[in-house]
Amino acid sequence: MSAQKNPVSRESRPKFALDVDLADEARFIRSWIENPKIAGAIAPSGRFLARALAQCVNPAARGPIIELGPGTGPVTQALLARGVPRSKLVLVEYEKRFCSLLSKRFPGVKIVRGDAYNLADTLKGILTEAPSAIVSSLPLLTAPEDDRLTLLQQAFDLMGEGGRFVQFTYGVKSPVPTHVGENLHVRIQALAPIWLNIPPARIYIYRRAQGPTQFREPPDVLDVIWRRSRQAAREIRDEFKFIEARARRAANGRGR
Numbered sequence: 400m401s402a403q404k405n406p407v408s409r410e411s412r413p414k415f416a417l418d419v420d421l422a423d424e425a426r427f428i429r430s431w432i433e434n435p436k437i438a439g440a441i442a443p444s445g446r447f448l449a450r451a452l453a454q455c456v457n458p459a460a461r462g463p464i465i466e467l468g469p470g471t472g473p474v475t476q477a478l479l480a481r482g483v484p485r486s487k488l489v490l491v492e493y494e495k496r497f498c499s500l501l502s503k504r505f506p507g508v509k510i511v512r513g514d515a516y517n518l519a520d521t522l523k524g525i526l527t528e529a530p531s532a533i534v535s536s537l538p539l540l541t542a543p544e545d546d547r548l549t550l551l552q553q554a555f556d557l558m559g560e561g562g563r564f565v566q567f568t569y570g571v572k573s574p575v576p577t578h579v580g581e582n583l584h585v586r587i588q589a590l591a592p593i594w595l596n597i598p599p600a601r602i603y604i605y606r607r608a609q610g611p612t613q614f615r616e617p618p619d620v621l622d623v624i625w626r627r628s629r630q631a632a633r634e635i636r637d638e639f640k641f642i643e644a645r646a647r648r649a650a651n652g653r654g655r
């Protein structure tokens with residue numbers, strides 16, 4: 400008997416072709432050069448981080464799963480590979496070029512172009528059920544603290560009880576401030592750092608809590624490595640800036 404092909408696992412299999420990876424890196428660098436606060440990174444998330452984020456959701460849970468800031472789609476790919484049906488996935492992306500790329504790359508997945516910090520308005524009329532989870536790659540640290548808190552509040556209001564807001568950060572602390580106000584009771588879980596990412600990242604899961612927020616950042620014995628990796632990432636970024644400036648000068652005929 401011939402082996403039955405499984406179309407779901409086939410279509411969601413990650414592409415590791417070097418040309419796709421390099422093209423995505425180039426898209427990201429361009430987006431970062433144009434607007435570093437929106438892009439938040441010079442490269443897409445690596446597959447270990449993407450996979451770890453996808454592990455935080457239950458694909459069988461009732462209701463859609465929202466992804467904020469999908470970029471070129473590494474986390475989307477991992478969510479599909481995890482078994483989230485395309486029909487349950489809603490992507491919210493600000494950058495027009497990423498939206499066009501995502502619609503070509505992930506047919507059947509709903510893509511909403513809009514501002515994730517204004518989540519309630521951006522998703523108005525889109526959802527028919529409360530989402531079970533929101534997975535965010537937004538560069539929260541580049542946004543004012545108030546915007547981050549408002550985002551979390553809106554996310555909880557949309558999801559209702561039991562929903563989880565999953566966020567990664569390159570920072571060493573929770574990107575949603577832990578001294579959150581009385582009205583936003585939140586339970587925070589910090590997962591182990593993902594070292595196999597450039598730069599290393601940590602995932603935080605936020606859920607509604609009964610009482611006031613109480614959270615202590617986990618002690619990080621590898622803090623020094625963490626900080627050095629971040630320094631290395633900054634140096635690479637500066638190098639890219641330098642190369643870009645030189646290329647621009649050369650293009651304008653003033654390169655020599």
Ligand SMILES: C[S@@+](CC[C@H](N)C(=O)[O-])C[C@H]1O[C@@H](n2cnc3c(N)ncnc32)[C@H](O)[C@@H]1O
Pocket residue numbers: 436437438439440442443444467468469470471472473474491492493494497513514515516536537538
């Ligand atoms: C750090 S990148 C992450 C991209 C991708 N998820 C990954 O892991 O490689 C941040 C993404 O968030 C998007 N973004 C930033 N601000 C946004 C906003 N206010 N609303 C929606 N998307 C936003 C950026 O365009 C970018 O695609």
